[in-house]
Amino acid sequence: MNTVMNTVMNAASLYGLVGAGLFCLGLYALIVHAHLLRKILAINVMGSGVFLVLVALAKRIGGGAPDPVPHAMVITGIVVAVSATALALTLMLKVATATGRAELPDDEGSE
Amino acid sequence: MVTTLLQWTFDALLGLVLLWLAWRSLASTDLFKSIVLFIAFGLLMALAWARLDAPDIAIAEAAIGAGLTGALLLGALARLRAVVNEEGVTPQQQPLLRRFPVWLPAILLLWVAAGLAYVVAALPPYAVGLSAQVAANLDASGVSNPVTAVLLNFRAYDTLLEMVVLLLALLAVWSLDIPLAGVAAAPGLILDTLSRQLVPILILVAAYLLWVGAHAPGGAFQAGSVLGAAGVLLLLTGWRLPPRLEGLPLRMILVAGPGVFVAIAVLTTLTSGQLLQYPPVQAGLLIVILETVATVSIGVTLAALFFGSPPRGKQHQ
Numbered sequence: 001m002n003t004v005m006n007t008v009m010n011a012a013s014l015y016g017l018v019g020a021g022l023f024c025l026g027l028y029a030l031i032v033h034a035h036l037l038r039k040i041l042a043i044n045v046m047g048s049g050v051f052l053v054l055v056a057l058a059k060r061i062g063g064g065a066p067d068p069v070p071h072a073m074v075i076t077g078i079v080v081a082v083s084a085t086a087l088a089l090t091l092m093l094k095v096a097t098a099t100g101r102a103e104l105p106d107d108e109g110s111e
Numbered sequence: 112m113v114t115t116l117l118q119w120t121f122d123a124l125l126g127l128v129l130l131w132l133a134w135r136s137l138a139s140t141d142l143f144k145s146i147v148l149f150i151a152f153g154l155l156m157a158l159a160w161a162r163l164d165a166p167d168i169a170i171a172e173a174a175i176g177a178g179l180t181g182a183l184l185l186g187a188l189a190r191l192r193a194v195v196n197e198e199g200v201t202p203q204q205q206p207l208l209r210r211f212p213v214w215l216p217a218i219l220l221l222w223v224a225a226g227l228a229y230v231v232a233a234l235p236p237y238a239v240g241l242s243a244q245v246a247a248n249l250d251a252s253g254v255s256n257p258v259t260a261v262l263l264n265f266r267a268y269d270t271l272l273e274m275v276v277l278l279l280a281l282l283a284v285w286s287l288d289i290p291l292a293g294v295a296a297a298p299g300l301i302l303d304t305l306s307r308q309l310v311p312i313l314i315l316v317a318a319y320l321l322w323v324g325a326h327a328p329g330g331a332f333q334a335g336s337v338l339g340a341a342g343v344l345l346l347l348t349g350w351r352l353p354p355r356l357e358g359l360p361l362r363m364i365l366v367a368g369p370g371v372f373v374a375i376a377v378l379t380t381l382t383s384g385q386l387l388q389y390p391p392v393q394a395g396l397l398i399v400i401l402e403t404v405a406t407v408s409i410g411v412t413l414a415a416l417f418f419g420s421p422p423r424g425k426q427h428q
Contacts, residue, residue, distance in 0.1 A: 011122050013231060015163055018126035020227035022133050028220045029137035037142055037188065041149055044180065045133045048156055053231065055163045060238045066164050067240035068257035072266060075171050075258070075332050076273050079409070082175050082183070082336075083280035086416035089187035093289045096194045 012059040019052030034103045036092040040085060047081045122162060129155055146184045153177030166328035167258045170320065174336035179413055182343050186417060190289065253394025254325040262330065263398045267387040271376060274369040274405060277412045281365065285421040298348040306348045313341035321406050325395070331402040335409025342414025357422040365415065368408025371401060 026046030030039055051074045058070035096102045132155065136148035153176035160169035245257050245265065252260035262270050298306070317337040324330030352361060375397060376387050383390065389397050 010236060011119065011162070013234075013236070014119075014122055014126060015159060016231040016234075017228055018129055018159075020224065020231050021130050023227065024220050024224040025130065025133050025137060027223065028216060031216045031220075033137075035142075037184070037191065038137065038145070041145060041184070042137055044149070045137060045152070048133075048152075048176070051168075052156075052159065055160065055165050055168065056231075057234065057238070058165075058240060059163050060234070060236060061240070061242060065242070065257070067242040068245050068261050069241045069266070071165050071167055071258045072261035073269075074165070074168050075262065075330075076269055078168070078171050078175050079273060079332055079336070080276050082180050082413070083277050083416060085180055086183050087280045087283050089183055090284045090287045090289050090419060093187060093190055093194065094287050096191055097289070100195055102191055102195055 012056045014056075015059075016053050016056035019049045019054075019056060022046070022049030022052060024049075036095065036102050036104070037089075040088045040092065043088075044081065044085060047077065051077055125155065125159055125162065129159065142188055143185075146181065146188060149184065150177050150181035153180065167256075167330065167333070170328060170333040171336060174333060174340055175413075178340050179336060179343065179417070182340075182347075183417055186419075251391040251394065253389065253391065253396075253398050256324060256326050256328065256330070258328070259324045259330045259398070259402075262332075263401060264387075264389060264394060267372075267401075270405075271369070271372040271387070274372055274408065277409065278365060278369055281412050281415055284416055284419060288420050302348055306344050310341045310345060313337055313344070317341070317406065317410065321402055324402065325398070331405040332409065334402075334406040336413060338406060338410025339413025339417075342410060343417045346414060346418055352422055361411070361415075361422065364407060364411050366408075368405045368412075371404040375401060 023046050026042045026044075026049060029042035030046065033039060033042065054070045054074055055066075058067040061067060092102060095104065099105065129152065132148055132152040136145050136152055139145045139148060153172060156176055157169045157173040160166070160172055242257075245261060248265070249255065249257060249260055252264040254260050254263070317334040320329040320337060321331060321334035322329075324333070379388050380386050
């Protein structure tokens with residue numbers, strides 16, 4: 001019980017837990033929703049969760065300036081995420097233009 | 112780490128609000144509401160970065176996560192509404208899941224959540240990571256902001272690849288060539304005046320962020336995303352690239368970022384035998400050159416990603 005309290009009271013692991021929670025929320029939405037725009041939002045939330053865990057881990061240094069290497073990785077990650085989102089949205093619009101629906105076709109029953 | 116109760120309460124509240132916003136955004140039945148909640152989520156993420164002593168990420172998140180991603184999502188939603196009927200916009204469950212009880216994925220995900228929470232909690236509370244190595248070599252890096260030193264010097268290879276990823280994403284978007292659904296109507300007086308005032312300020316902010324990144328939070332990515340935001344604002348008010356810049360000049364700017372990176376990589380490989388191993392004396396100058404070119408390239412690429420289809424003035428002449 002003591003260790004649980006310590007984990008929750010520690011700011012770094014608190015944000016780490018929030019990051020893990022965001023990842024799971026995103027993963028759940030990614031699995032459950034069929035709409036592609038929702039899936040893209042879900043992947044972005046998952047990414048934010050991963051970034052939060054990384055930066056929370058960088059803060060485990062006790063007082064001083066946090067580890068800059070994960071910070072640089074996350075900045076790189078944010079820029080990659082926005083370009084991947086732009087590509088994903090374009091692919092979604094292409095699917096929607098071709099099929100009239102913003103969902104991937106159901107594999108079963110198509111053949 | 113000593114945390115006062117007040118700070119802890121703030122952190123805990125922020126964490127809960129982040130989780131709640133993410134949940135509401137993903138569960139909302141209205142896609143427009145989902146996106147607006149997601150933008151609010153991005154803004155609060157910037158606050159979380161600030162609380163985690165990561166001001167560099169906070170600036171990037173505020174400009175990209177909350178600003179550009181939101182603009183991309185809203186733009187895509189508007190185009191989506193033009194091609195699919197309203198029924199296609201309402202949420203539907205994954206077809207495969209219709210045969211299973213709705214709680215099954217939730218139960219499975221709870222296991223994943225418990226496992227992840229255990230892993231995060233089980234990590235040692237103190238770890239130095241690579242900060243000692245970064246601090247030891249900071250003097251030779253040419254800049255005094257450790258995050259910029261990692262991005263543009265120690266791990267410049269990652270940044271080189273990232274520039275290529277941005278270019279690749281734009282090439283893919285251009286090759287898919289989704290036309291703009293209805294060019295926005297002429298901007299009203301307020302939007303027109305506001306954008307005329309804001310764009311020069313945004314350019315100035317980008318230049319400041321670029322320059323200050325050498326010794327304080329800021330740098331090429333933050334500056335580039337502010338520049339991209341200025342581009343998006345211009346595009347929204349109906350501004351289009353002058354036809355004489357649409358062809359080669361635009362493409363030259365787009366490839367300049369990765370191009371200069373590759374050129375410096377080749378140069379350093381020839382002179383020092385190591386990829387992107389700058390001589391300490393010229394490191395500061397090389398980083399400023401790289402960052403300046405990268406900023407313009409990133410800004411133009413992000414604005415072009417928002418625009419979607421390639422400019423085609425030349426082909427119609």
